[in-house]
Amino acid sequence: MRPGGRSARVQQSVHQAVRDLEAERGRDALTVPLIATRAGVTPSTIYRRWGDLRELLSDVAVERLRPDAAPADQGSLRADLEAWIEQFAEEMSSSVGRTYIRDALLGDPEQGNAARCSDYAAEQLTAIGVRAAGRGEAVPGVEALLDAIVAPLMYRILFRPSDTSAAYTHGLVAAALDRR
Amino acid sequence: MRPGGRSARVQQSVHQAVRDLEAERGRDALTVPLIATRAGVTPSTIYRRWGDLRELLSDVAVERLRPDAAPADQGSLRADLEAWIEQFAEEMSSSVGRTYIRDALLGDPEQGNAARCSDYAAEQLTAIGVRAAGRGEAVPGVEALLDAIVAPLMYRILFRPSDTSAAYTHGLVAAALDRR
DNA sequence: AGCTTAACGCGAAGAAATTGCTTTTTATGG
DNA sequence: CCATAAAAAGCAATTTCTTCGCGTTAAGCT
Numbered sequence: 364m365r366p367g368g369r370s371a372r373v374q375q376s377v378h379q380a381v382r383d384l385e386a387e388r389g390r391d392a393l394t395v396p397l398i399a400t401r402a403g404v405t406p407s408t409i410y411r412r413w414g415d416l417r418e419l420l421s422d423v424a425v426e427r428l429r430p431d432a433a434p435a436d437q438g439s440l441r442a443d444l445e446a447w448i449e450q451f452a453e454e455m456s457s458s459v460g461r462t463y464i465r466d467a468l469l470g471d472p473e474q475g476n477a478a479r480c481s482d483y484a485a486e487q488l489t490a491i492g493v494r495a496a497g498r499g500e501a502v503p504g505v506e507a508l509l510d511a512i513v514a515p516l517m518y519r520i521l522f523r524p525s526d527t528s529a530a531y532t533h534g535l536v537a538a539a540l541d542r543r
Numbered sequence: 544m545r546p547g548g549r550s551a552r553v554q555q556s557v558h559q560a561v562r563d564l565e566a567e568r569g570r571d572a573l574t575v576p577l578i579a580t581r582a583g584v585t586p587s588t589i590y591r592r593w594g595d596l597r598e599l600l601s602d603v604a605v606e607r608l609r610p611d612a613a614p615a616d617q618g619s620l621r622a623d624l625e626a627w628i629e630q631f632a633e634e635m636s637s638s639v640g641r642t643y644i645r646d647a648l649l650g651d652p653e654q655g656n657a658a659r660c661s662d663y664a665a666e667q668l669t670a671i672g673v674r675a676a677g678r679g680e681a682v683p684g685v686e687a688l689l690d691a692i693v694a695p696l697m698y699r700i701l702f703r704p705s706d707t708s709a710a711y712t713h714g715l716v717a718a719a720l721d722r723r
Numbered sequence: 724a725g726c727t728t729a730a731c732g733c734g735a736a737g738a739a740a741t742t743g744c745t746t747t748t749t750a751t752g753g
Numbered sequence: 754c755c756a757t758a759a760a761a762a763g764c765a766a767t768t769t770c771t772t773c774g775c776g777t778t779a780a781g782c783t
Contacts, residue, residue: 396738584732
């Protein structure tokens with residue numbers, strides 16, 4: 364592996380080309396030759412590095428799913444969770460959000476990219492949990508929060524076009540915190 | 544749409560070809576022309592009917608994910624749920640199971656096939672619930688069961704290569720039933 | 724039975740994927 | 754600091770897949 368120099372430039376310009384073309388022509392119009400041309404690279408370079416279009420899109424999708432800020436402090440564990448999951452739901456259930464999730468899941472035989480998505484959520488929840496513990500609040504484990512809050516939401520988004528409103532997500536938070 | 548006659552035969556032979564070739568050469572070796580030849584059909588027929596390989600694989604995957612029997616009666620709601628989710632987890636977390644889930648999810652812009660997967664689980668849970676209600680047991684709603692039992696399991700399978708053992712799934716059942 | 728038209732077959736044209744070979748460039752060790 | 758081994762990218766030819774127009778077949782309907 365060569366992390367720097369030309370390789371880095373190629374990766375960057377290819378990723379940028381994907382983002383640009385996605386915005387310009389829509390995701391379904393993306394092809395490897397098209398991306399390669401825009402990035403100033405030959406198609407074989409992309410095929411050799413990423414394998415196929417799906418894996419490339421998967422990489423780009425994971426980057427876009429990375430949270431850009433720490434979860435906001437609302438003063439209490441419950442409020443922090445409610446605010447975070449509400450925003451999370453909004454992003455993920457949108458048309459683009461769903462597409463990114465699916466892309467991240469698909470082009471990824473080794474499950475690595477999907478795991479990174481879950482790690483992002485876990486990191487955010489951990490930050491919320493640490494802050495709450497600092498306040499002296501009782502905090503469920505991250506696993507429990509993933510199971511009770513993130514998983515039901517993602518299941519709905521992926522499998523069932525159904526309610527993902529704040530009313531619903533807040534209910535998930537309540538169920539997670541009010542458990543015996 | 545023409546459900547019968549030649550169309551039905553084509554669909555059947557194409558689906559059969561997918562299953563056969565999948566077993567013979569592995570899923571990654573599948574291509575539209577290969578499937579078409581095996582099915583005794585021209586490639587353009589497949590492209591016209593299914594659009595692309597992903598949608599075809601999605602259709603086949605959903606069929607294979609359809610439960611083949613009603614959930615077994617273990618004498619109580621808790622035991623029924625435990626037995627059902629345990630078997631469900633075993634099937635879904637296997638290598639083939641995960642592949643089918645991903646295929647069903649991916650080749651499906653309209654979300655129809657993914658929804659059918661969820662419907663299968665909902666049907667099974669409903670059957671268990673109706674039986675338990677007949678015994679006079681208190682039964683959570685299907686939505687609650689999906690959120691509390693199915694969703695966490697599927698999230699783990701899709702996003703995090705982690706524990707999906709009976710110990711874990713039975714814990715999900717306990718959490719679902721012991722909720723206030 | 725006859726009619727309409729959805730669905731399939733065929734073949735050509737165009738686009739994308741794969742691969743061997745060459746060239747460039749990075750990282751390392753003298 | 755240069756030499757060198759090897760990784761990564763470029764190039765081009767080949768193979769394979771995809772799309773599309775047009776003719777043919779056969780469901781479904783009256």
